[in-house]
Amino acid sequence: MDYKAPVEAYTGVVREVTIGKGNKSLKIGGENILPLHFFDQGSNPNPVKFALEILDMKPEDWPEHAVEPFKDVISDPVSWAKKCRGFAVDAVSLFLMSTDPAVKNAPADKAAALAREVAEAIDVPLIVYGSGDEKKDVEVLSKVAEVCDGMNLLIGPVLKENYEAVGKAILDHGHTAIAQSPLDINLLKELNVKLSKIFPPDRIVIDPLSSALGYGMEYSFSLIERVKQIGVITKDSMTMMPIIANLGGECWKTKQAKENKKQGLLWEGMTALSLLLAGANILVLRHPETLKLIKETIEAR
Amino acid sequence: MPIAGSEIVKMLPGKKPCKDCGFPTCFAFAMKLASGGATVDKCPYLSEEVKAKLVDLLAPPIKLVTVGSGENAVKVGNEEVIYRHEKTFVHSPGIALLISDKEDGAEVEEKIKKIKELQFPWVGVNLKANLLTLHFASGDKNKFLALVKKVYNSTDAGIILISEDLDVLFAARDICADRHPLLYPITKGDIDKAIPRIKENLTPVGLRGESVEQLIPLTIKLKEAGIEELVLDPGSKNLLEAIRDQTSIRKAALKQGFRPLGYPTIAFPAFMAKDGLKEMLVGSAFINKWASIIVFSDFDKYSLLPLLVQRLNIYTDPRFPMAVEEKYYEVGEPDESSPVLVTSNWALTYFLVSSAVEAAKVPAYICVKDAEGLGVLTAWAAGKFSGDSVGTFIKKCGIENKVKHRKLVIPGKVARIKGELEDALNLKWEVIIGPRETTGIGAFLPGLAKQLKG
Structure with a gap:
């Protein structure tokens, strides 16, 4: 029996999306191979990227071992963002937690001013996540887009419920959008189809929602794997966007991550590595040590 | 690769509606064979040659291999899909803890204790590691055999034996043969010498090659010798190579129907990473990427729990969400x-x-x-x-x-x-x-x- 190594050549190409401006810019996506399948025909010009998350308020429920790397700057988002640079991040992700009506209901203009200040203080692109409250986010994310006009931030979550208003603000002010839908391939495609009618698809990044290990991780894993395959293998235009896996917060709110530092690093690390192997193009992590571990694991030769 | 009933029927006698197989026609019998509802020996008119060919064609594309015995037997292989969203993964990988005969008595005791006692209740199931790997590294045959005896007598875990020296490997096998241990590694260099020794007392065999291709002549040779419970190690040295090799083996078996690679695989994070946390991460990648037995140099409560949860997650059947009663x-x-x-x-x-x-x-x-x-x-x-x-x-x-x-x-x-x-x-x-x-x-x-x- 003759053996021929199965080498695949696919026709779909994930759109290459640029976030940030000038020398602060970063490209994600652009691949026509499955994750780390460098043995197939094709390439990934922009290997997986890593961001660390920062909050716009002092975190209340983080375990000490997650606060530790940032303990001197944890109350000051601008210094916190700058400190991320020391951990070789490709981007910083700012979470506007305090704007959540259920948290502090902080006003939109304050959040937007902070986003601008953080974006200017760092030399990597900024990702901005609103609280996820679909009504408040219209106000907050539109303001962020306006105040940071032209900086090409990656802004989300753009949801089925608010894509028209938020999408328009993101587009008008020259940013890139995170289209988020709850762990379902049909909802995900439907949102991309709707959003693409008013928004250029090459400025959309997909957030399929990332669940933590033990708390639904397998759903995110299989969904991301499917989205990537439908894009790359069957060339479905509405899934050929890069994927963001925002998993740090989900992992560190688990009891298992909180009760032991090394267990926490592995909780976040295994979730991250799984979603990376499934096809995520950019990962948002919380702990800088996880970032280092993952990078060294995939770069080992 | 499953064969269609319409292909099978061409190989059946088909002359008379004898019904000796219990089915009304050869075609009905063929359809049953294809769906796994009947076995070839029901037809009394097949030549030995055709029978053997049919058995081979009807075998699952990835061989089922059992390491260990009794309650602790670990079954791997028999997988049907490349990606879990296509259907489901079936046999979750064996997680093995490695003990070297260079480790001192206390270390050995500690590891035996770990394999027995590190168990975690999780959403209604009990998670634990299930294999011990014994590594001949001291150069002292008696020392290794003493370790094998100790482990054999003090646990009922499945055992993987690692020795580059065939004499030591088979001597160790003879101590614990009824435990159905996996013998590793058999390589290109020693396969001919090994075959008669393996056949003395059949247990599963782990093959090591320096590439996927190098494994092919070895599996063919062993199969011809009647040794079919095989586990493959393509010798991957890092994560990227591992993904390449595991992908090739899985696709060869399931997509190309290439029988010589239709076996489960074994992976050694124990030898791939120096840092304990990175070793666990590499191991977790092997869970996603199809390894059937994964060997770790060590683990603790904090590192084994996430790994076992990862295994549970990936091997959960995506067609049936875990649900509770309304x-x-x-x-x-x-x-x-x-x-x-x-x-x-x-x-x-x-x-x-x-x-x-x-x-x-x-x-x-x-x-x-x-x-x-x-x-x-x-x-x-x-x-x-x-x-x-x-x-x-x-x-x-x-x-x-x-x-x-x-x-x-x-x-x-x-x-x-x-x-x-x-x-x-x-x-x-x-x-x-x-x-x-x-x-x-x-x-x-x-x-x-x-x-x-x-």
Whole structure:
């Protein structure tokens, strides 16, 4: 029996999306191979990227071992963002937690001013996540887009419920959008189809929602794997966007991550590595040590 | 690669409707063979040659291999799909702890203790590692054999034996042969010498090559010798090579129907990473990427738990969401003034809500609505957790006879169903919007309970 190594050549190409401006810019996506399948025909010009998350308020429920790397700057988002640079991040992700009506209901203009200040203080692109409250986010994310006009931030979550208003603000002010839908391939495609009618698809990044290990991780894993395959293998235009896996917060709110530092690093690390192997193009992590571990694991030769 | 009934029928006698196989026609028999509902030996008219060919064609594309015996037997292989979303993964990988004969007595004791005692209850299942790997590294045959004896006598775990020296390997095998140990490595260099020794007392064999291709002549040779319980190690040295090699083997077996690579695989994070955490991460990647047995140099409570949860997650059948029964559940000993919460019936959702309520130390009722095993938000989006349907469930589940008050807590993520739900309950219940995350239940529940009591 003759053996021929199965080498695949696919026709779909994930759109290459640029976030940030000038020398602060970063490209994600652009691949026509499955994750780390460098043995197939094709390439990934922009290997997986890593961001660390920062909050716009002092975190209340983080375990000490997650606060530790940032303990001197944890109350000051601008210094916190700058400190991320020391951990070789490709981007910083700012979470506007305090704007959540259920948290502090902080006003939109304050959040937007902070986003601008953080974006200017760092030399990597900024990702901005609103609280996820679909009504408040219209106000907050539109303001962020306006105040940071032209900086090409990656802004989300753009949801089925608010894509028209938020999408328009993101587009008008020259940013890139995170289209988020709850762990379902049909909802995900439907949102991309709707959003693409008013928004250029090459400025959309997909957030399929990332669940933590033990708390639904397998759903995110299989969904991301499917989205990537439908894009790359069957060339479905509405899934050929890069994927963001925002998993740090989900992992560190688990009891298992909180009760032991090394267990926490592995909780976040295994979730991250799984979603990376499934096809995520950019990962948002919380702990800088996880970032280092993952990078060294995939770069080992 | 499964063969179609229409292909099989061409190989059957097909001359007379003899019905000796128990089926009305050869075609009916062929269809049964293809679907696994009958075996080839039912037809008395097949030549030995055709019979053997059919058995081979009908065998699962990835051989089932059993390491260990009795309750602790680890079965791997028999997988049917490349990606879990295509159907499901079937036999979750064996997780093995390595003991070298260079380790001192205390270290050995400690590891034996770990394999016995590190167990974790998780959403109704008990998670544990299930194999021990014994590595001949000291150069002292007697020392290694003493270790094998010790492990054999003091545990009933499945055993993997590693020795580059064939004499030592088979001597160790003879100690624990009834445990059905895996012998590793058999290589290009020693396969001819090894074959007669393996056949003395058949147990599974691990083949090591320097590439996927190098394994092919070895598996063919062993199969011809009647040795078929094989496990493959393509010699991957890092994560990228591992993904390449595991992908090639899996696709060769399932997509190309290439029999010589239709075997489970073994992977050695123990030899691939220096740092303990990175070793676990590499191991977790092997769980995603199809390794059937994964060997670690060491692990502890904090590192084994995430790995085993990862294995459970990836080997959960995606076609059947883990769901709990639709009804109201009692947490603690609730009474007529205890809080009532409603949520969806995804097992994980229920597990999170009930453990949060338990931790809050407030007895309560959790009404679990059948949402086809979806989480709350997904269920709502799919129309399985609408105000109307939740209302119908609350009315019929019997909770109205258990509590005097009429206050119902809904998950914060579906705050929007409040109005519709109150209407569906004929405005007899007040719907209270609960926390968005289960982590908020601890702060939320005591206040509500106090209010209901007062």
